[in-house]
Amino acid sequence: MNETPNYEARLYLNGFPKAGTHLLAMLCHACFAPLEGVQDEAHPAFAAGWSGTYTKHSFSSERVPLEWTTYQISRLRHGTYLKAHAGWSKELAEFLRLTGTAHVFVYRDLRDVAVSQTFHILNDGNAFKHSDKERYRALGGFDEILSAVIMGLDDEYRGLVARWEEYAPWLDDDDTLALRFEDLRYDPAPCCEQILSYAYARAPQIYGVERDFVVGSIQQYVDAMVEMATHRESSPTFRKGESGGWVEHFKSRHHYQFDQTGGQRWLRKLGYTEQDDVEARPKIRVKDLPIL
Numbered sequence: 001m002n003e004t005p006n007y008e009a010r011l012y013l014n015g016f017p018k019a020g021t022h023l024l025a026m027l028c029h030a031c032f033a034p035l036e037g038v039q040d041e042a043h044p045a046f047a048a049g050w051s052g053t054y055t056k057h058s059f060s061s062e063r064v065p066l067e068w069t070t071y072q073i074s075r076l077r078h079g080t081y082l083k084a085h086a087g088w089s090k091e092l093a094e095f096l097r098l099t100g101t102a103h104v105f106v107y108r109d110l111r112d113v114a115v116s117q118t119f120h121i122l123n124d125g126n127a128f129k130h131s132d133k134e135r136y137r138a139l140g141g142f143d144e145i146l147s148a149v150i151m152g153l154d155d156e157y158r159g160l161v162a163r164w165e166e167y168a169p170w171l172d173d174d175d176t177l178a179l180r181f182e183d184l185r186y187d188p189a190p191c192c193e194q195i196l197s198y199a200y201a202r203a204p205q206i207y208g209v210e211r212d213f214v215v216g217s218i219q220q221y222v223d224a225m226v227e228m229a230t231h232r233e234s235s236p237t238f239r240k241g242e243s244g245g246w247v248e249h250f251k252s253r254h255h256y257q258f259d260q261t262g263g264q265r266w267l268r269k270l271g272y273t274e275q276d277d278v279e280a281r282p283k284i285r286v287k288d289l290p291i292l
Contacts, residue, residue: 007207008078009199012051012096012103014086016167017058018116019108020181023229025083027184027192028104030224035072035080051084053092056131058085059117061158061166070095078203087166088173097175100206102199105170108181109272110263111246114160118146118249132157143251150257161261168266175202182243184229192225193218 011032015021025034034049051072055062069084069092076082086092096103121136122145135153136145152159170176177198184191196218204210250258258264267273 006078007200007203009102009196009203010076010078010100011081011199012073012076012084012086012101013081013106014084014103014170015106016108016113016164017085018113018120020106020184021083021085023181023184024104024106024179025081026228027188027225028081028195030228031196031221032079032081035076035082049083051082051086053084053086053089057129059130060156061163062156063087066091073099073101076101088169093170093173093175100202102202103170103173103176104195104198105167105176105178106181106184107167107171107178107270109243109246109270110160110164110266111250111258111272112181112243113164114146114149114254114258115246115249117149117160118142121145121149142249143254146249146254147257150254150261150263159261160258161263161266164266185243188226188229189222192222195225196221 009032011028013021013024013028015024051069052058053063053066053069054060055064066089069086072082073095095101121130121133122142135157136148139145139148148157150160152162171178177194179191179194201210
């Protein structure tokens with residue numbers, strides 16, 4: 001019996017830790033259902049609703065076996081999504097391509113990421129899990145912890161830029177849609193249009209067909225996603241969700257440490273400079289999307 005093709009999207013929602021993965025998932029939740037994953041308490045990266053590539057809540061540099069990640073992704077049904085903090089690998093990129101999975105990757109100004117991670121370490125809430133928090137806290141107060149986030153503690157907990165560079169190749173992957181947190185946060189409608197257009201073009205590809213959509217056919221879904229963006233406080237790790245907060249927390253030593261670890265180079269490459277405002281920053285898109 002011939003099976004009727006199912007063109008509903010299957011989404012893998014990925015982000016660098018503290019760059020807005022939960023916001024991305026909230027937007028998509030208006031149109032898609034979360035996958036109920038298989039929980040493994042011994043390995044938090046292999047948890048319900050998540051399929052990351054790192055141990056210890058994705059803040060370490062130790063990778064889990066690729067099979068754990070791909071097994072979860074393989075369980076994605078049409079119309080569902082899975083969240084992740086997944087570093088790039090050739091094998092994972094190929095797996096996502098071959099399975100027709102829509103891979104959306106969110107990134108953010110690395111200085112805001114550093115500040116957000118520092119607050120994450122200092123927060124005692126159950127949703128703010130972070131292995132070895134006390135190792136950071138033992139260094140002192142906020143300023144000392146922020147320095148450790150930027151510079152790293154050791155080979156297990158490396159510095160911000162070193163960790164980012166394991167995710168950065170997704171920006172050059174032709175089958176990945178990369179979006180800025182700042183765009184999702186302050187101008188979500190165009191991002192939602194891109195997500196839907198991209199996602200619903202990916203699913204038919206596994207059947208060897210192409211589908212285009214017009215704005216009118218998805219506008220109601222875009223509107224629903226934008227409405228979800230107004231409820232960002234419901235995110236389990238929501239604090240402020242603002243951009244540019246690093247200005248209030250970076251001291252001279254933090255600027256120096258950030259520069260010494262290659263941070264400025266990445267700010268220029270990603271279009272974040274101290275002179276830019278959010279509206280003026282150039283957009284980085286890794287592929288041409290179907291015309292809406």
